[in-house]
Amino acid sequence: xxxxxxxxxxxxxxxxxxxxxxxxxxxxNFATTVANFAAAKAEIEALQTNGAVKNADNNFLGNTINNAxxxxxxxxxxxxxATVNTSQNINLDNGAYxxxxxxxxxxxxLSNWSSTVARTGRVRLHxxxxxxxxxxxxxxxxxxxxxxGGTIKKNANWPxxxxxAVIGAPGVGEETKYYVFEFVSYDSGTTVWAEYIGIxx
Numbered sequence: 204x205x206x207x208x209x210x211x212x213x214x215x216x217x218x219x220x221x222x223x224x225x226x227x228x229x230x231x232n233f234a235t236t237v238a239n240f241a242a243a244k245a246e247i248e249a250l251q252t253n254g255a256v257k258n259a260d261n262n263f264l265g266n267t268i269n270n271a272x273x274x275x276x277x278x279x280x281x282x283x284x285a286t287v288n289t290s291q292n293i294n295l296d297n298g299a300y301x302x303x304x305x306x307x308x309x310x311x312x313l314s315n316w317s318s319t320v321a322r323t324g325r326v327r328l329h330x331x332x333x334x335x336x337x338x339x340x341x342x343x344x345x346x347x348x349x350x351x352g353g354t355i356k357k358n359a360n361w362p363x364x365x366x367x368a369v370i371g372a373p374g375v376g377e378e379t380k381y382y383v384f385e386f387v388s389y390d391s392g393t394t395v396w397a398e399y400i401g402i403x404x
Contacts, residue, residue, distance in 0.1 A: 207242035209235055265319065286333045295326050302381075305370055306333040310345040313353070316392035323389045329381040329403070334372035342370040346384075349392040360399045368399070380404040 212235035218224035255261045279298035287303050290310040303311075316324045334340050345367045348355055355366055362368055373380035383400035 206246060208239050208246070209242075212238075293326065293328065295324050299325055300327050300329070302329040304331050304333050305342045305344060308343040308345075310347055312350060313346070313348040313386055313388075313392060313395060314350070316349070316388050318391055320390050323387060324392070325385065325387045327383065327385045327400075329383050330368075330370055331379075331381045332370045332372045336373045336375050336378055338372035340372060344368050344370055346386075346397065348386075348388070348395045353388070353392045353395050355386075355395045355397050358396075358398045360401075361397065362399055366397075373404070377404045 213232050214228060217228040217232060255263075278300060280300035280302070281297035282302040283304065286306040287309060288306040290312070292312045292314040293301060295313065295315045311328075313326065330344065332338075332340075332342050334342075346355060347353070347366065357366070368382060368384065370382050371380075381403045383403055385398045385400055387396045387398075388394060
């Protein structure tokens with residue numbers, strides 16, 4: 204954006220020493236100075252409203268960042284602070300990595316995909332059982348998208364024939380056993396591509 208501040212409208216040689224100067228020159232220079240202050244104020248306020256800053260969070264309001272090189276960047280993660288015992292939404296706004304301990308058979312519904320079609324959303328879920336090592340009790344998770352209105356397409360590694368996954372209790376020495384899944388959608392959660400990554404421990 205070109206600046207509206209004039210760097211030519213003010214006569215730097217006025218007033219001229221040793222002669223009687225017309226007061227119109229003073230008025231012209233002052234008028235240009237006032238106009239430049241107004242232009243500078245408007246441009247600074249536009250920068251304050253629309254410019255990215257390094258000392259605060261920035262909301263780009265869905266605008267595209269193009270031709271950028273990212274180095275040493277991170278993604279927001281979310282770890283549930285308590286055992287999940289009831290069906291609930293997985294809010295993609297919480298981050299691309301989310302971790303849960305489940306304490307019942309529940310449905311996890313993927314929600315808050317981008318409302319703009321063709322903007323890909325992705326979330327990776329790490330899920331573990333609340334049961335102690337060696338327990339024979341399993342937890343069954345049913346996955347859904349958009350309050351059940353989305354279609355989930357599973358990859359060949361998916362552990363069941365439907366949209367569920369059985370979360371087994373850890374074995375002895377497997378207290379950090381997680382079942383890992385990744386979900387991707389390019390059409391606001393209408394179609395979700397689901398991948399079973401495997402067991403981490």
